[in-house]
Amino acid sequence: MTLKDYENDMMRCCRCSECKWIPQAKISGYDFAEVCPSIGRYNFYAYSAGGRLAIGLSVLQGRLGYTDSYLDILYRCQMCGACDVSCKSNKDMEPLAIAQELRIKAVEDGQLHPAHMMVIEGLKKEDNMMQAKKEGRGDWAQGLDVKNITQDKAEVYFHAGCRYCFDEELWPIARAAINLLKKAGLDIGIAGRDESCCGGRAYELGYIGEFTKFAENNVEMLKTAGVKTVVTACADGYYAFKVLYPKMGITGDYEVLHITEYLDRLIKEGKLKLTRKIPMKVTYHDPCHLGRMGEPFVPWDGVEKIVFNQVYIYDPPKPWRKGTNGVYQPPRDVIQSIPGLELVEMQRIREYAWCCGAGGGVIDAYPDFAQWSAMERIEEAKTTGAEALVTACPWCKRNFKDALDGSGDSLKVLDIIELLEQAI
Amino acid sequence: MSLKQDVYRELEDIVGTENISEDLAVLDGYAFQPWGGAEKGIRFFERPEAVVLPGSTQDVQAIIKLCNRRGIQSRALCTGFGSHNAADKENIIILDLRRMNRILDIDEKNMFIVVEPYVSFAQVQAEAMKRGLCCHVIAAGCQTSFLASHTSMHGNNILAISHGYSGRNLFGVEWVLPTGEILNVGAPGSGAGWFSGDGPGPSLRGIVRGALGAMGGLGVFTKCAGHLHPWPGPAEMKVTGTSPYYETEIPPYYEYHICEFPTWEQYGEAIYKIGEAGIGYALHKTGGPGTHGACVTGSNNEYYEKRQAGELEIPRRSFSIIMAGNTPDEHSYQVKVLDKILEETGGTTSPIGEDPTFKKRDFLTMIKACFIPRLAFRLTGTFQVDGMIGMETQDAASLGLKANEVHRDKYARMGVIMEDGTLNSWGVSFEGTHFALFECGQQYSSINMESIKGRQQMEIEGFEICYKTPFSFSWVARGEEFLKRIGPTCCNFHDWMRKIKKTFDPNCISDPMNYIPAEEESK
Numbered sequence: 001m002t003l004k005d006y007e008n009d010m011m012r013c014c015r016c017s018e019c020k021w022i023p024q025a026k027i028s029g030y031d032f033a034e035v036c037p038s039i040g041r042y043n044f045y046a047y048s049a050g051g052r053l054a055i056g057l058s059v060l061q062g063r064l065g066y067t068d069s070y071l072d073i074l075y076r077c078q079m080c081g082a083c084d085v086s087c088k089s090n091k092d093m094e095p096l097a098i099a100q101e102l103r104i105k106a107v108e109d110g111q112l113h114p115a116h117m118m119v120i121e122g123l124k125k126e127d128n129m130m131q132a133k134k135e136g137r138g139d140w141a142q143g144l145d146v147k148n149i150t151q152d153k154a155e156v157y158f159h160a161g162c163r164y165c166f167d168e169e170l171w172p173i174a175r176a177a178i179n180l181l182k183k184a185g186l187d188i189g190i191a192g193r194d195e196s197c198c199g200g201r202a203y204e205l206g207y208i209g210e211f212t213k214f215a216e217n218n219v220e221m222l223k224t225a226g227v228k229t230v231v232t233a234c235a236d237g238y239y240a241f242k243v244l245y246p247k248m249g250i251t252g253d254y255e256v257l258h259i260t261e262y263l264d265r266l267i268k269e270g271k272l273k274l275t276r277k278i279p280m281k282v283t284y285h286d287p288c289h290l291g292r293m294g295e296p297f298v299p300w301d302g303v304e305k306i307v308f309n310q311v312y313i314y315d316p317p318k319p320w321r322k323g324t325n326g327v328y329q330p331p332r333d334v335i336q337s338i339p340g341l342e343l344v345e346m347q348r349i350r351e352y353a354w355c356c357g358a359g360g361g362v363i364d365a366y367p368d369f370a371q372w373s374a375m376e377r378i379e380e381a382k383t384t385g386a387e388a389l390v391t392a393c394p395w396c397k398r399n400f401k402d403a404l405d406g407s408g409d410s411l412k413v414l415d416i417i418e419l420l421e422q423a424i
Numbered sequence: 425m426s427l428k429q430d431v432y433r434e435l436e437d438i439v440g441t442e443n444i445s446e447d448l449a450v451l452d453g454y455a456f457q458p459w460g461g462a463e464k465g466i467r468f469f470e471r472p473e474a475v476v477l478p479g480s481t482q483d484v485q486a487i488i489k490l491c492n493r494r495g496i497q498s499r500a501l502c503t504g505f506g507s508h509n510a511a512d513k514e515n516i517i518i519l520d521l522r523r524m525n526r527i528l529d530i531d532e533k534n535m536f537i538v539v540e541p542y543v544s545f546a547q548v549q550a551e552a553m554k555r556g557l558c559c560h561v562i563a564a565g566c567q568t569s570f571l572a573s574h575t576s577m578h579g580n581n582i583l584a585i586s587h588g589y590s591g592r593n594l595f596g597v598e599w600v601l602p603t604g605e606i607l608n609v610g611a612p613g614s615g616a617g618w619f620s621g622d623g624p625g626p627s628l629r630g631i632v633r634g635a636l637g638a639m640g641g642l643g644v645f646t647k648c649a650g651h652l653h654p655w656p657g658p659a660e661m662k663v664t665g666t667s668p669y670y671e672t673e674i675p676p677y678y679e680y681h682i683c684e685f686p687t688w689e690q691y692g693e694a695i696y697k698i699g700e701a702g703i704g705y706a707l708h709k710t711g712g713p714g715t716h717g718a719c720v721t722g723s724n725n726e727y728y729e730k731r732q733a734g735e736l737e738i739p740r741r742s743f744s745i746i747m748a749g750n751t752p753d754e755h756s757y758q759v760k761v762l763d764k765i766l767e768e769t770g771g772t773t774s775p776i777g778e779d780p781t782f783k784k785r786d787f788l789t790m791i792k793a794c795f796i797p798r799l800a801f802r803l804t805g806t807f808q809v810d811g812m813i814g815m816e817t818q819d820a821a822s823l824g825l826k827a828n829e830v831h832r833d834k835y836a837r838m839g840v841i842m843e844d845g846t847l848n849s850w851g852v853s854f855e856g857t858h859f860a861l862f863e864c865g866q867q868y869s870s871i872n873m874e875s876i877k878g879r880q881q882m883e884i885e886g887f888e889i890c891y892k893t894p895f896s897f898s899w900v901a902r903g904e905e906f907l908k909r910i911g912p913t914c915c916n917f918h919d920w921m922r923k924i925k926k927t928f929d930p931n932c933i934s935d936p937m938n939y940i941p942a943e944e945e946s947k
Contacts, residue, residue: 011467011871012805014459016797017503017567024566024794025663025670027546029554030527043477043522044445045453045504054456055449057467069447089667090798092724307728308844309836310804310869317725324666351667 003056003101008304008312009093010057018090019049019083022352032347032380035082037355037373046073049083049095056098059105066111074102075113076369079204079360080288085323085351092312092320103206115365116205123210127196129364130166138192140164140171146178147189149225154189156181157227157254159218159241161234162197163394169401170394176421177233177259183424184271188231191221198232200240200289205361215240215250222252233259233417235287235393236359238327239294246297258290260392260416264330267337274423277340282414283386284335284343285377285400286353287393292323323351331392334416338423344384346377354380356396363399374403378411388412390419427473427517431494435476435517438486443477443523450475454518460507462806462870463879469510472499472518479523481598481606481646487519488644489604491933499935500644502541502569508639508902508938516935519644521569527551528647529618535652536595538618541571541645548650549792550660558655558791560587563713563850563863565796575599575645576637580815580861582790584852585704587653591633592855595621595649599632602643602929610649618649631924634917635815639902641939642928656750663788668722668798671784677749679759680787682710682777684739686770691741692822694769698745699818699857701765703758705748706790709825710738710777712850713865714799714807715842720785724803731844739774740829740847746790804842805870808879810835811886812849812864821851821860827893828864831886835866840878842867902938 018024022035034040039048046055046069055073058064077099084096106112122131140160147154158181164174181188199214218241222230232238235258242256257265266272286292298319305315328350335343348354357363357373378400381389389411391397400413426446427435436444445451451471461467473496478484484500491498500519501509511518525542532555537548546566548559560583562573573579575597579590587593596618597609609632611617613625621629632642657675665671674680685691698704710716717736721727730736747762749755766772776782789795800807812828814820828849836843849864866882869875891909911918918940925932925942932942 008805008871011458011462012801014505014797014801014806015456016459016505016565016801018565018797020503021544021546021567023667023670024546025788025792027544027550027566027794028660029550030543030547033544033547033550043443043520044450044475045520046450048453051453051456054453054467057456058449058452061468063468064448064452067447067449069445070449073449085667089670090795091802306869306872308731308803308842309839310842310867310872310875311724311728311844312804312869313725313728317723320723322667322722 001097001101003060003098003105006056006094006098006101007060009098010053012093013050013053015050017048017050019087019095021086022348023086023089026352028347035086035348035352035354037080037357037376038077040376041369041372042076047076049087049099052099052102053095056102066109071106071111071113074106075116075361075365077360078288078355078357078362078373080355081293081323082288082352082355085292088320088322100204103204104208107206113365116361119361119364120202120205120207120210123197123202128162128166129197129201130162132166135193137165137195140174141178141190141192144175144178146182148192149189149227150191150194150221152189153226155187155227156189156229156231157222157225158188158190159198159230159232159237160190160195161232161237161394163234163398165195167394167398170397173394173415173417174233177417180263180272180417180420180424181231184266198237198240200236200244201361203244204359211244212248212250215245215248219245219250219252222254227254230254230256231259231262234395235290235294236395239289242294243297258294258327258392260331260334261327263420264333267334272424274338274420276423278338278419278422279340280388281342281344281386282335282388282390283346283381283384284332285356285381285389285391285396286328286350287391287396288353288355288359290392291326291328291353292351294327295321295323295325326351331416334420335390338419341419344386346380346384348380356391356399358395358399363395370399371403374399378403378409382411388414390414390416392416431490431496432474434490435474435487438483438490439476439478443479444474446474454504455510457507457510458870459505459806463808463876465873465876469507470512470514472511472516473514475518475520477520477523481600484519484600484644484646485604485606488600488602488933491517492604492931495931497933497935499640501640502572503567505564505568511935512937524646530555531619532557534619536619536649537652538647538649539570540647541569543570544568545570546792546794552652553655553657553661554659556655557652558583559650559652560584560589560593561793562590563793563796566793570650571645571648574648574650575633576639578636580852580863582708582793582852583706584854585699585707585857588855591629591635593651594629594633595619595651597621597632597645598647600644600646602931602933631928639938641934641936642925643934656748661788661791670788671781672788674783674787677752677755679747679755680744680777680783682739682742682744682774683766683771684742684774686741688741688822688826690769690771691743692818694765694771695743695818695853695857695860697765697769698762699853701761702856703747703761704745706746707743707853709849709851710742710744711846711848712863713796714801714867715803715844715846715848716786716799717846718803719789719795719799720782727803737776738846742774744777744786744790746787800865800867804867807865807867809883810864810866810879811883812890813862814890815861816859818853818857818860821853821862824862825849825851827889828862831882831889832864832866835878835882838878840868840875840882904941904944907940
């Protein structure tokens with residue numbers, strides 16, 4: 001698809017502003033009614049999904065070239081998909097796909113964001129998004145008794161992802177994930193030093209070529225290893241394997257699971273027994289790439305058709321990604337299976353959850369905006385009375401932790417894996 | 425043309441570097457006005473010279489004073505839904521009031537709320553419900569600005585039968601006049617609080633907004649108080665389901681029905697009787713604004729499939745009604761009265777309104793107006809009034825809807841507007857049905873030029889029908905030519921508007937595009 005393919009969508013935007021808010025039917029008070037960090041922080045209409053549609057159309061009509069603010073408007077956005085959910089609640093349109101195409105076009109046109117150029121250079125050279133030396137990629141797993149799928153056969157492959165591999169403070173979580181899966185008796189393997197980036201972030205930055213390269217390499221590795229299940233504890237990684245690879249036609253014969261799905265399954269099958277009480281009130285943050293962005297990709301190849309004189313439909317019917325089929329219940333079920341733990345919900349949850357702020361390259365290019373977005377979520381979490389904000393993605397955890405650092409706030413930020421490790 | 429650098433710097437000094445832009449990509453977000461643009465076959469209007477984001481009344485005042493000093497026109501907006509928010513010529517700056525977004529007070533006892541511009545109807549209503557109160561939500565949807573409608577637009581709505589329209593619900597106002605002075609209208613003008621728009625203090629509601637509002641042509645409104653009404657329902661409407669299939673249970677002592685009639689006369693008579701009996705909480709002609717079948721489905725394909733299967737048939741001469749009782753006895757009384765009215769007027773309850781899913785979804789949108797883009801825009805991309813619109817008695821509204829059936833069918837047969845078998849003309853009755861609105865919106869393609877041109881022709885013909893009948897009152901009366909024609913049919917109201925414009929805006933600082941220019945006076 002190209003930007004031009006979405007011209008009708010841009011022409012059909014009515015500029016209603018629903019993309020700025022959670023679905024209107026779900027608004028239950030003054031607070032926490034907005035859903036888009038971008039317009040929330042930068043205020044000019046261009047920073048909303050509707051604004052980006054306007055820019056896309058203006059570019060297509062030849063009205064607009066690259067301006068001083070153009071890349072800021074494009075990249076001060078986490079690509080979290082919240083606007084997409086709210087818009088699609090009422091319209092048959094693809095606002096997130098248009099934002100993606102604008103990024104791809106900018107890269108194709110050589111309009112590169114300096115911060116992202118550095119990240120992509122690092123990816124090209126070191127196979128990771130963290131600008132770290134690739135030699136250290138497997139260090140997180142040192143001392144773990146776990147297979148390496150590049151040398152041994154294993155049924156289940158655990159993809160750690162760039163953040164877990166290079167963020168030393170988070171290593172214990174990745175290690176705990178392995179221990180939990182082993183405890184359940186799984187035949188688990190990792191790729192250690194030979195693991196490489198999933199490519200998902202490169203895709204969101206608009207670097208399709210880089211994404212494709214990494215996706216193909218990863219799938220080739222999985223095929224060679226004969227892996228039956230891919231597990232990731234990173235929401236970004238899950239989105240890449242589960243959604244982006246099939247979307248780009250890069251597929252293999254394996255099941256993709258987020259670790260919360262797998263742990264939920266193992267608990268329900270009685271393979272993991274939770275015996276220790278954790279007397280704590282927690283609230284759960286839905287990572288965007290696990291929730292609304294994580295719903296399975298369904299291929300569609302069809303055309304627009306006009307009926308009833310002027311009504312447009314799709315032939316065959318288009319499987320709209322409305323964000324409702326993402327992974328929402330398994331992490332909640334895991335939390336609620338832990339003795340003593342009380343789950344309280346925030347106002348913005350599931351398909352209309354507020355983003356942690358890290359995604360879409362924002363953490364690299366606009367760290368202040370990433371922190372601002374995280375603080376908005378932390379404030380929301382605090383209104384629930386929870387002692388801990390629990391998530392299921394290392395990018396969310398890192399961003400929340402950084403936002404809280406030095407704030408004097410007592411709210412804990414935990415991954416579900418950490419809770420489960422304590423409960424066993 | 426762009427702003428002189430020293431003017432830009434002065435504006436920057438007022439709002440801060442981060443809150444002003446003249447970048448073309450930013451400006452295109454404001455030039456983009458697809459609703460209103462589509463009817464002309466365009467999407468972009470003139471780019472403003474700059475956009476500023478004031479954070480306070482003082483910021484707004486300083487900007488307007490600067491505009492007076494430097495001869496720049498301005499236009500203020502909130503969400504910016506509709507082409508009346510666009511700059512239509514050079515030398516206009518836009519004040520986007522998004523940063524002014526606080527609820528300042530909710531006076532539960534005296535039933536009003538005080539807000540800044542960028543508080544939405546959805547936010548106000550949700551807070552009101554927590555306190556056993558409710559506000560009307562305009563037909564443009566609950567995502568729009570409460571203040572913008574109350575101060576500057578007509579503000580018709582589904583709850584109008586019990587809540588009135590925006591003009592009726594406006595209490596105190598803080599108004600930055602086009603000269604840059606600040607005027608508190610109504611009770612706040614005498615420091616007596618916000619509880620009244622008419623005093624103690626200057627009573628200028630007729631000038632501030634009249635029936636239709638000045639649509640940004642008369643200064644900037646920075647705070648307003650709005651009337652809240654009793655809500656006998658739950659403190660929070662429990663919304664179940666996932667997007668797009670949100671729905672809610674009908675609360676205890678509430679009723680929702682679609683009532684259909686053999687003739688428009690019987691339809692109108694029933695509405696009169698409902699008004700006299702005082703049993704209506706929400707009421708509107710079923711079908712609008714937009715298509716109710718679209719409201720209860722999740723995509724165009726789903727709607728099409730259901731219509732093809734013979735489902736979602738909305739009776740043409742029908743209204744949807746919600747009744748809200750405070751007690752079981754009141755509820756029982758309301759049900760009996762409605763039954764009696766239907767018996768007397770030949771009406772019946774339509775089966776489609778009794779379908780549990782339809783009921784749960786349509787009830788939700790009648791109270792919250794939370795599905796408006798899906799009702800009015802999803803099926804074809806856009807909709808617009810077909811020239812036939814008016815506000816007078818219920819008889820006039822019923823007659824208007826009757827006349828529109830013929831008008832609509834003609835253009836549906838020509839293929840230029842959507843033909844799904846429904847009559848989507850809309851109507852609401854205000855304040856006990858003492859007067860009523862009919863508004864005939866049609867869904868047409870925002871892309872197909874034949875459809876666009878056909879609807880333009882339809883609008884011209886619709887206007888002519890209105891000129892020749894008693895339906896001439898119209899808020900689409902914008903522009904010199906239109907006002908000169910319609911003004912004489914309505915007590916020359918445009919002459920008065922012009923006088924107001926001249927008096928309150930001597931330097932013509934507020935963009936008059938959607939109000940009236942001061943220069944020319946017709947006789």
